[in-house]
Amino acid sequence: MKLYGMLDSPYVRRVAIALKCLDLPFEIDQVSVFRHFDRFAAINPVVKAPTLITDDGTVLMDSTLILQHIEDVAGPGRTLRPHDPAARVRGLRLTGLALAAGEKTVQIVYEHQLRPQEKRHDPWLERVDGQLKAAYDALEEMVDPDGWQCGETLCEPDITLAVVWRFTHYMLPGRVDTSDYPRLTAFGLRAESLPAFIATPLD
Numbered sequence: 001m002k003l004y005g006m007l008d009s010p011y012v013r014r015v016a017i018a019l020k021c022l023d024l025p026f027e028i029d030q031v032s033v034f035r036h037f038d039r040f041a042a043i044n045p046v047v048k049a050p051t052l053i054t055d056d057g058t059v060l061m062d063s064t065l066i067l068q069h070i071e072d073v074a075g076p077g078r079t080l081r082p083h084d085p086a087a088r089v090r091g092l093r094l095t096g097l098a099l100a101a102g103e104k105t106v107q108i109v110y111e112h113q114l115r116p117q118e119k120r121h122d123p124w125l126e127r128v129d130g131q132l133k134a135a136y137d138a139l140e141e142m143v144d145p146d147g148w149q150c151g152e153t154l155c156e157p158d159i160t161l162a163v164v165w166r167f168t169h170y171m172l173p174g175r176v177d178t179s180d181y182p183r184l185t186a187f188g189l190r191a192e193s194l195p196a197f198i199a200t201p202l203d
């Protein structure tokens with residue numbers, strides 16, 4: 001399997017960490033959708049990161065779909081899916097909120113980095129900022145700061161939540177005040193201290 005994309009993308013990083021946690025061999029080519037557009041287009045003309053080329057040569061995109069494929073090839077006994085049905089629903093809720101926070105972070109970054117200042121629309125930015133905070137408020141209420149979120153062991157929702165939390169602070173320093181989110185902060189630090197996270201730095 002070959003993974004394409006930069007690790008400063010939370011979507012690429014969640015896939016890379018999941019592959020490591022499942023002990024699946026893969027190569028990563030840190031090609032940028034912006035700085036290496038033509039090279040990326042030669043791999044996947046849609047230029048979306050992450051892109052994964054499967055062992056049979058199929059070009060996949062979208063991190064959630066790629067994670068589904070990874071679960072399929074991981075084989076029996078190896079999974080990052082929560083075990084029992086209630087934990088799975090909790091995991092879906094957590095993952096949905098975390099992906100929304102990731103999307104809102106990306107929108108703010110694109111608005112500042114890609115759109116000329118004179119074309120920036122402040123009401124839109126305020127709306128997105130409110131959505132970002134709403135997602136983190138809901139996550140702060142739900143998150144268990146001392147354990148994994150869907151059982152005894154680390155599952156995929158833990159990876160996504162920690163990766164997105166780190167991404168927001170890396171891309172938008174100070175925008176989300178960690179003192180307002182002590183449970184998420186504690187959880188994020190604990191996840192980021194795991195070997196698979198340390199071995200997959202976003203910077």
Ligand SMILES: N[C@@H](CCC(=O)N[C@@H](CS)C(=O)NCC(=O)O)C(=O)O
Binds near residue numbers: 009011
């Ligand atoms: N829902 C997608 C989002 C992927 C995404 O938007 N990736 C960004 C990089 S962080 C990208 O490819 N941006 C280039 C573009 O959309 O043109 C996923 O989960 O993989």
